[in-house]
Amino acid sequence: MRLGAPLNLTDQLFPETIVPVLVPLPSDRPYSYTVPEGMAVRPGAIVQVPLGPRQVAGVVWDGPIDAIDAKKLRPITHVFECPPLDETMRRFIDWVAEYTLSPPGLVVRMALRAPAAFDPEPWITGIEATGEAPDRLTAARQRVIAAAEEAHAWSKSGLAHAAGVSVSVVDGLIKQNVFRITRFPPPPAVAEPDTGYGRATLSPDQAKAAGDLVAAVEQASFAPILLEGATGSGKTEVYFEAVASALDQGKQVLILLPEIALTQSFIDRFDARFGAPPAEWHSDVPPRRREAIWRQVAEGRVRIVAGARSSLFLPFQELGLIVVDEEHDPAYKQEDRTFYHARDMAVVRASLGGFPVVLASATPSVETRVNAGSGRYAHVRLKARHGDAALPELALVDMRRHPPARGRFVSPVLATEIKKTLQRGEQTLLFLNRRGYAPLTLCRVCGHRFQCHNCSTWLVDHRLRGILQCHHCGFSMGRPEACPECGTLDHLVACGPGVERIAEEIVEDFPDARTIVLSSDIAGGPRRLRRELEAVADGEADIVIGTQLVAKGHHFPKMTLVGAIDADLGLANGDPRAAERTFQLLHQVTGRAGRTGLASHGLIQTFQPQHPVMQALIAGDPENFYESEIDERRRSALPPFGRLTAIIVSADTRADAENHAREIRKAAPEAPEIEMLGPAEAPLAVVRGRHRFRLLVEATRRAPIQSYLRATFAKAPRPRGSVQVQIDVDPQSFL
């Protein structure tokens, strides 16, 4: 249907054709614009429209148009010469907006995040051979003609450089009509993947799994598939076969990754399999490159993208497969502006587009496991570790029976293993998910605790930088000598461990070992961090002390011992997914040892050796964990069984946040289940100075709550900077 064709009543009210245009602002509905004489638009077209005093890019939508005052109507300024967003993409945007309670305009903004890409990339000026011979063939000219045969298209200076002559030689040949100046289309952003390039030899187990995925791709219909396999079981090789199959069918492919910045090793593996790197899409991609990739994805010239969650909103035209790698990773959940969970939205995109989606993980999220268990998702398993990579032998260190000395945190059991590992010339990884030196500083005389002025949290001692810092809002102050409460000098004491403090202890005990601390706040930023990780992989450190960022990415060939310093750390933080997160993290970290062919160990220091998470870890079989966790969640109606939906209410003050939460509860009689959780279960977090409350409601009550929230907060009085609404993941409610 061509929009702008006669449309009932409104057509009589307005003399010209009118179309709905979704503009990038938080409006509930598309705005109406007129189409000037001689301009042709259709749904999905990217257009420039006047909006108040400025011009913005919007997308021609479909569906009914508002009957508004004819005087307000303004014409579309320009239709960009760009492939329109297809039907699937438009339905996807509508769907995401509806589900996340976001105005569709804000969702469409995510799809238009490459401003200069809407007009075609400029063609390149270059030269090509005409086939004619020059009148005199000098040595230099001969070299140029020989060099030119290497490729079809050349830039003038490029050819001169390749032939080792000056540009004037080429100019001379152009004058003689040996070469002519032509215009070439813009170069491809990435080379075409070659699906037959680096075909891996698969184990029987892998081949079977790959066959299942390929069969789904060939079916070319919606099929969510959980690909579950231990670290090192070769999940990547397996889903690469599905990728190859989709590419062979002329489909585009999207591989979602949690944090692309740290996965050079992924790019290398992809390159080795397909003979070219994938197009990368994440926040670190420079603007010009973003534009080229966005444009070429729309044109179908880019066949495969590996990207962070935002790549879900790229304008694919022929998408035939999405792979969500490390599907359990919390980084898939975006928690600002528009809230969405990329893993779940990937499933939705596949459902709307009618193609398979592969969710890959060694430790799937409980939601996905439940969906696989119920048959909603297909379940493909990879059992064995591939090749010579053996699983590390894991053991628990009961900290009640093997306590470290006072003020120390490494148990003698672990220290002994570190010593042995050093003697063998192998590497140790000590994992502690806590930056800085100590999480709490207090005065031994009066008991004063250093707290953030904005937040309710303790200030973390960062001794290397000499500051106390709030990890919620970023507030920091210099470390004082005296207690601000009682004035006593030199009686401040650090409580609890951070990575810096573990490093201090290790350096004291193993002064000759090369020890390095890796955490995200490392001086020198991400680039320095990447260098340090490479150095560790090259064996340039004996003991690595790191936060969770050491859990993934790099392969450390000499890493044979992993020690988890405070394995209980994440268990008591009030998150309904605390146990799951802890299990996934510890599983991943301990898996860093053992990919070596050498015998390797993991020691997990815990005060709760009977905890299901700890028991499941040493059993070496995730099955144990899922059974107990699914049981527990079913019992306490936690996600996914309670079908909980979280509403985040945030405000500038605690009183405001509480007030709004109370108002929501009071004013939504259709939703009596709304429950405000106290600090024990859902700590009132303070994020960048904003106080947040989480309300948990029954997802079955979602519809009335949605309409209530829309009515209350989408209209005046506008909650401007006072209330945000977030709908948490509820993967059962949308299929």
Next chain:
DNA sequence: CTGTGAGATGTA
């Protein structure tokens, strides 16, 4: 009475 600025309002 004017100048300033935070918050409300509208953008088609």
Next chain:
DNA sequence: ACATCTCACAGA
């Protein structure tokens, strides 16, 4: 999101 408008209050 951003430009514009409105109304309260400070300064004179």
